[in-house]
Amino acid sequence: MTPQETAWPSNYFNYFTEVEERFQKARGTGLFLMSPLDWALVETWKNSGVPLEAALRGIDAAFEKWRTKKKRGQNVNSVAYCAQAVLIEAQAMAGVAPARGHKPPSAPFALEDLERFLRENATEIRKQPGFEDIAAAVDRLASEAAVLFHDLEDLEQRLTALEDKMIALARSRQTEEYLLRARRELDLQLRAYRGKMTAPQLGMLEKQYLERQLLESASLPRLSLFYLR
Numbered sequence: 001m002t003p004q005e006t007a008w009p010s011n012y013f014n015y016f017t018e019v020e021e022r023f024q025k026a027r028g029t030g031l032f033l034m035s036p037l038d039w040a041l042v043e044t045w046k047n048s049g050v051p052l053e054a055a056l057r058g059i060d061a062a063f064e065k066w067r068t069k070k071k072r073g074q075n076v077n078s079v080a081y082c083a084q085a086v087l088i089e090a091q092a093m094a095g096v097a098p099a100r101g102h103k104p105p106s107a108p109f110a111l112e113d114l115e116r117f118l119r120e121n122a123t124e125i126r127k128q129p130g131f132e133d134i135a136a137a138v139d140r141l142a143s144e145a146a147v148l149f150h151d152l153e154d155l156e157q158r159l160t161a162l163e164d165k166m167i168a169l170a171r172s173r174q175t176e177e178y179l180l181r182a183r184r185e186l187d188l189q190l191r192a193y194r195g196k197m198t199a200p201q202l203g204m205l206e207k208q209y210l211e212r213q214l215l216e217s218a219s220l221p222r223l224s225l226f227y228l229r
């Protein structure tokens with residue numbers, strides 16, 4: 001089963017929230033704020049088709065293993081600690097996921113929330129010179145929200161295409177100094193976890209992290225429906 005075929009289970013839009021809540025619960029130390037690297041890693045799981053259940057099981061398994069250690073050292077301070085366990089769970093679940101029907105999932109948000117999300121994003125994008133075409137496209141989606149609400153998978157694909165275009169434009173406007181600094185910061189954060197991930201995993205994580213940081217530095221919003229809360 002391909003990532004595209006597994007990408008829209010009924011709890012699709014709760015992916016980030018449920019992973020965050022499970023990690024906080026497994027860590028057992030109250031509120032824990034996930035870092036940009038953590039969010040980028042969770043996004044790589046979602047984009048590569050890792051089932052939510054595999055991510056949750058992997059987090060539990062990683063912490064169970066950590067608790068059995070005689071010398072635990074410091075608390076687990078990054079979701080990256082669970083990367084290997086999540087991969088193992090995803091591989092174990094491969095081929096046993098139920099077939100996906102053609103009916104799109106029910107949205108955990110109202111039509112009014114969707115319209116507001118799109119309008120607010122268009123407004124934020126329009127504040128940055130040179131992004132007017134993208135803002136106008138998001139506005140058009142907002143005006144068609146009542147229709148698009150019935151096929152959220154199609155809407156997500158449209159938003160992803162617009163975000164890709166926005167990222168490319170934002171990157172072309174950044175200096176070499178900024179891009180080098182962002183790369184060095186990423187290398188520092190990843191140093192402790194490089195041995196726990198495969199090369200493809202690391203490549204995808206680096207891409208997600210750098211794109212998130214790029215949009216944040218340019219004061220541009222994320223367009224995916226995952227960020228509608």
